[in-house]
Amino acid sequence: MNEIINNTEVKNFIKGSLVRSTSLKREVQIYNPALGQVIRKAYVANSVDVDKAVAVAKEAFVSWSAVPITKRAKIFFRYLRLLEDDLDTFAKIVSEEHGKTLEDAHGSIARGLEVLEFCCGITTHLKSDYSHNVANGVDVYNLRQPLGVCAGITPFNFPAMVPMWMYPISIVSGNSFILKPSEKTPSAAIYQAEKLKQAGLPDGVFNVLIGDKETVDAILRHPDIEAISFVGSTKVGEYIYKTATAHNKRAQALCGAKNHLVVMPDADFDKAADALIGAGYGSAGERCMAISVVVAVGRDSGDEIVKRLVPKIKNIKVGAYNQSKIDMGPVIDKASFERINKLIQSGVDDKAKLVVDGRSLKVAGYEGGYFIGGCLFDQVSVDMQIYQQEIFGPVLCVVRVDSYQEAIKLINDHEYGNGVAIFTRDGGFARDFATQIQIGMVGINVPIPVPVSFHSFGGWKRSIFGSHSIYGMEGVNFYTRLKTVTSRWSTKGTKGVQFSFQKTTDL
Numbered sequence: 257m258n259e260i261i262n263n264t265e266v267k268n269f270i271k272g273s274l275v276r277s278t279s280l281k282r283e284v285q286i287y288n289p290a291l292g293q294v295i296r297k298a299y300v301a302n303s304v305d306v307d308k309a310v311a312v313a314k315e316a317f318v319s320w321s322a323v324p325i326t327k328r329a330k331i332f333f334r335y336l337r338l339l340e341d342d343l344d345t346f347a348k349i350v351s352e353e354h355g356k357t358l359e360d361a362h363g364s365i366a367r368g369l370e371v372l373e374f375c376c377g378i379t380t381h382l383k384s385d386y387s388h389n390v391a392n393g394v395d396v397y398n399l400r401q402p403l404g405v406c407a408g409i410t411p412f413n414f415p416a417m418v419p420m421w422m423y424p425i426s427i428v429s430g431n432s433f434i435l436k437p438s439e440k441t442p443s444a445a446i447y448q449a450e451k452l453k454q455a456g457l458p459d460g461v462f463n464v465l466i467g468d469k470e471t472v473d474a475i476l477r478h479p480d481i482e483a484i485s486f487v488g489s490t491k492v493g494e495y496i497y498k499t500a501t502a503h504n505k506r507a508q509a510l511c512g513a514k515n516h517l518v519v520m521p522d523a524d525f526d527k528a529a530d531a532l533i534g535a536g537y538g539s540a541g542e543r544c545m546a547i548s549v550v551v552a553v554g555r556d557s558g559d560e561i562v563k564r565l566v567p568k569i570k571n572i573k574v575g576a577y578n579q580s581k582i583d584m585g586p587v588i589d590k591a592s593f594e595r596i597n598k599l600i601q602s603g604v605d606d607k608a609k610l611v612v613d614g615r616s617l618k619v620a621g622y623e624g625g626y627f628i629g630g631c632l633f634d635q636v637s638v639d640m641q642i643y644q645q646e647i648f649g650p651v652l653c654v655v656r657v658d659s660y661q662e663a664i665k666l667i668n669d670h671e672y673g674n675g676v677a678i679f680t681r682d683g684g685f686a687r688d689f690a691t692q693i694q695i696g697m698v699g700i701n702v703p704i705p706v707p708v709s710f711h712s713f714g715g716w717k718r719s720i721f722g723s724h725s726i727y728g729m730e731g732v733n734f735y736t737r738l739k740t741v742t743s744r745w746s747t748k749g750t751k752g753v754q755f756s757f758q759k760t761t762d763l
Contacts, residue, residue, distance in 0.1 A: 265296060266286065266296055266298040268301055268463075272460065277301050279305075289355035290586050295352070303470070306475055312463060317431065320427075329377070331455050332372055333376050335452055336369060339372070343362060346365055349443050351577035355586040357582050357583070368420030371420050371421055378428045378732075393745060398741075401737055403482040406433050406484075406485070408423055408435050408436065409472055409484065409496065410445075411487050412440040415438065415443075416444045419448065422485045425735055427457070429732060431483075431735055432460065433462050434481070436464075436467055436472060445464045479503075482505060483507065483734065484500040484505055484507045485507075485509075490672075490719070493509035493511035510714060510720050511544075511719050511720060512718070513544045513548075514646055515548055515674055515676060516547070516663075517531070517535065517703060518667075519679050520660065520680035520681075521554045522682055533565070536548065540628070542587060542648055546648075547677065553658075562654060569614075569630040570612060572584055572629070572630045574614075588626070596628055596650075599642055600615060603633050606642070609634040615628060628649060628650055630651075632652050634654045637655070638666065668693065673694055673716030673717035674695065675699070676695040679701055696714050696716040712725035712730035
């Protein structure tokens with residue numbers, strides 16, 4: 257698989273083979289963000305490529321959906337082992353194109369592998385309900401059956417983990433799948449496709465298209481695609497959800513966030529500060545579950561948490577993924593670098609107090625990289641851009657409130673509802689917080705409450721479009737449809753023609 261790292265061109269993966277786009281008119285450049293240099297290129301898949309991939313997937317679905325679930329599970333057992341045996345290569349692919357540290361890449365892959373472990377138990381997850389003899393000789397049972405061709409559109413920040421939230425559950429449930437990864441970080445998707453083929457997945461069941469908006473639009477409108485999964489920004493997610501559902505597709509879109517962490521006056525401030533460093537600055541803040549707002553309840557709480565955060569932020573070691581003892585890498589590209597710096601400046605202009613300014617950071621030997629050091633704002637108010645917008649960078653904002661109820665209202669009033677956390681030693685506050693807060697994922701003394709694979713991931717409000725969260729049993733339900741069978745195999749005679757509903761006991 258070292259060929260993927262050494263390749264200068266990333267190709268589509270259709271029917272078990274690497275193939276170029278049928279059009280060579282639109283090229284995307286793939287960067288190493290630590291260098292700020294192009295390391296690969298890809299030609300964008302057009303509607304012809306989408307048609308080809310869908311046709312292949314549709315044909316493969318017929319035979320794949322008939323494969324016994326025990327055999328499907330065995331393929332994923334083999335796939336899991338293959339990935340585990342070559343984790344260093346996988347992590348290097350992720351880090352080189354995204355910029356995250358190797359340790360962070362390994363961690364994100366590990367969370368994806370947990371979903372694969374869940375998929376290996378599909379024989380249990382697809383078990384149905386059965387009611388015997390609900391009436392004379394009548395039995396009722398449920399089936400969960402696959403949809404057909406499904407598609408996933410994934411973001412740049414987790415090129416291994418987020419796709420593994422989608423395609424494994426879809427495929428092991430009996431569907432075929434088309435993955436459209438971010439064109440900024442596509443190589444991890446090709447790596448996964450080749451490993452799946454090596455594990456014994458039939459050609460055509462899993463396909464990868466490198467593309468942009470034109471590719472996405474062709475997927476959204478294709479009549480033979482039954483379901484769309486998306487993770488990314490709210491603006492794009494809302495468009496994808498509305499377009500997909502307008503074309504009679506099942507759709508789920510997990511979107512933007514502005515995650516708060518409430519620090520109560522009774523909190524362990526040292527533990528809260530440690531948690532905030534990892535949750536706010538890990539992966540350079542480029543994750544939808546990053547904590548970007550500290551809500552300090554009471555004047556003393558704000559002073560105590562800021563006092564502890566400042567030296568820890570200044571000690572964050574920023575550099576390239578292939579350097580040793582690095583805590584944080586660069587942001588993904590020049591556009592993100594410029595957008596984040598612009599938002600930081602807006603905070604300064606709005607009179608927030610920039611306690612730690614990481615904008616001038618330079619990494620020796622990587623002067624062209626897109627590095628921003630950790631930044632900390634204090635005295636942030638809710639009318640500022642740095643509070644309202646998802647920065648998606650290494651910037652933490654401290655908002656001070658006088659009371660617990662004010663903290664609850666502030667969080668519930670925000671348009672996003674992805675994740676939230678509270679640090680406290682009071683079980684009463686913790687229990688009440690979990691009940692009152694209008695957020696999809698809640699952490700109690702846990703800074704990033706991403707659920708384990710056998711639960712499900714999903715926010716509220718404008719952090720999600722659609723009725724299903726992702727992975728876990730929510731994923732199984734999304735990628736299958738329910739069928740209920742009512743069956744009579746009775747040796748007794750019937751009562752003759754009936755023109756109206758009968759009570760069950762009279763059947």
